Amino acid sequence: MGEELCDIIMALKITEECINCDVCEPECPNEAIYQGDEIYEIDPNRCTECIGHFDEPQCRQVCPVDCIPVDIVETKDVLMERYERLQKEIDKK
């Protein structure tokens, strides 16, 4: 049996439809969004789908052109481990 559907969470990416409006970057609680060479990008090692902070991905909520679709599938456990790692990094600062 595969994993329960409710445990499946998707990681996000920003597509080339991005208009560089800069609205999403300050909303990310994990500092996962940054200005790339041409458009904004998401660091997959920092994106937790906002797990640990919010119920919904904040970047998707604010993007005016809806250009942050699902990219790869990650489980809640993986995202929670990432959240905990990031929290440890913050605590060390």
Ligand code: SF4
């Ligand atoms: S889903 Fe949340 S953690 Fe991931 S990039 Fe968007 S705002 Fe940041």
Ligand code: SF4
């Ligand atoms: S909110 Fe959407 S359009 Fe604006 S910078 Fe972020 S990804 Fe690009």
